[in-house]
Amino acid sequence: MYSTSSLKAELNERGWRMTPQRETILQVFQNLSEGKHLSAEDLHILLNEQGEVISLSTIYRNLKLMSRMGILRELELAEGHKHYEINQPSPHHHHHLICVRCNKTIEFRNDAVLKTGAKTAQKEGYHC
């Protein structure tokens, strides 16, 4: 799990900067209960309710940044917009099953699926 300081360290390593907005966003996802996913809009509203106003532009920018960094996962949950969740490492990692007809969505854990993906990525020369 990412702490504020490890986020800062990793940002600086890449020539980027820590900001109060980035810290706030990280905290929201860390405190989000299992199985919940937030869209950019969801996050914006949630922060407004908490009295922490961050512009929608900044939210979009940082959700994308933190996804590329591997801190968040960007999900396509059949609702026409992206959702995000914290990117948990292996024992807590989960998959999503989404019905293409009614959009019913669930989470499940399965090591074989995870390993197949990792093994295939390695075999195909994926670099990251």
Next chain:
Amino acid sequence: MYSTSSLKAELNERGWRMTPQRETILQVFQNLSEGKHLSAEDLHILLNEQGEVISLSTIYRNLKLMSRMGILRELELAEGHKHYEINQPSPHHHHHLICVRCNKTIEFRNDAVLKTGAKTAQKEGYHC
């Protein structure tokens, strides 16, 4: 693999109709070589080049319809828009591996992954 007549039968079964546009779209995907995926825009251009003009609205409508029917698969390939391919049944069914950083995309086959999905769906009471 869907034939023109089985598409017609299945459409009529649901109170829908066969049209030349639907037949044309089905044929394009049937003749598409393995590993290729088309966006709505791609399909529109490809049809124009073949002299078969179908409006973009009709293309969007029918790509969605045929996906809900299970004839096509709607793919989120990290390019900001949807792609489609024919939905091959089990022995030919494949998965996509997409790098979240560089968007490298490959196809691979794996029965275990397929079965895990199916089993999980059944256990969770997915209806279709």
Next chain:
DNA sequence: GTCTTATTGAGAATGATACACAATTTTTCA
């Protein structure tokens, strides 16, 4: 503290997809 440069916020722009509606086809059935 100052300097450099990344980041933010506000608003405008973009782009994929959905929608509205009149004209046209399919299908049904008398």
Next chain:
DNA sequence: TGAAAAATTGTGTATCATTCTCAATAAGAC
């Protein structure tokens, strides 16, 4: 066979998520 009913199409427009632009601000380096 030929209306009548209903689904589908094409054109144009609307919507909505996301990105872009740019001036103002703030983080990090020295």
